[in-house]
Amino acid sequence: MKELINYLLQFGNLNPQQIDLIAQKAVEKELRKDDYFVEAGRMFNDVIFILEGILRICYYNNEGDEITKYFVDENHLLANPYQGEPMTEYIQATTDCRFLIFSQKDWQELSNTIIGWDVIVNKIFQKAMMEKLDRRSSLVSEDATTRYLEFLEKFPTLANRVPLSYIASYLGITQQSLSRIRKNIR
Template sequence: MEAFIDYILQFGNLNRQQIDLILSKASILTLRKDDYYWEAGKRVNQVGFLTEGIIRVHYYNHKGEEITRYFIDENHLILSGPVPEEMYTPSEYLSAVTDCSLIVFSKQDWKEITNTIIGWDAIIQKITARYHKEKIARRSELVSQDAATRYLEFMEQFPSLANRVPLSYIASYLGITPSSLSRIRKNIR
């Protein structure tokens, strides 16, 4: 739980009483590899903070192909929808790539924290702004690069993910086939 508090404190100040309130509302959720944190079409009723493991965000295109949008690794807040304290029905899946541990808050508890702690919204807005900036930077680069460059950039930006995520997921994220990724990896060595 301290990892979550340390993370939040990077974006704003909290006193001991506010920290105690947050901790009193938190619980631990463990996901096994391939378990879903949330599924498309099913209402999300919690906010999470990933303390251990990797979660993959993916969807199915009109051809039924599974497409990886991005990966979430340790020390990232997983908000649900544009307003975290409201119910949300996603169009994507979040599934555990590895065994995962999360700190989770029910929507009701998150709403109570939001309504009780002055400045909580500002903290969450700063976190959200950082996430959006990271996601846009990741996707923007992928669009304009050839496959080999995309892979090399991925390896440079996310070295900790490369050995923890199956190559098929990396290929999907990069927008290439697994066989193309294998050729690229072979040519790079």
């Protein structure tokens, strides 16, 4: 819980009573490596904060290929930006995961009770959106080697924790190409 509180305090102030309320609403859960947290077509209206592990967001293209769209690791919040609509992607544990989960009802109660909560949450989601745009922009404009080097720079802890096939998919290259790139930059 202290990880979440420290994270929230980067974006605003909370008094001890507010921190206690947040702690009361959070439920800790675990997810085993390769298990799905949410599958496409299912509802996901909760908010989670990852304490340990890595989740990946993926989907299947028209040819049936699995595409990794994004990774979410420790000390990050994850929520469905399209509340009330079924997910179009899968959320899968890339490693064993431990996280805090807030139901939509409890998250709304925090919003209704804690003065300044919405300001904190908006700052968090604005930061996440900027990070996402920054991470994805190089995937469109750079060659494969540069994309991999930027991946290592932006996700320094993921390269040795995530299967190469997921990284290759995220970068939009084949696993063989990624292996060649890795071999050439050593």
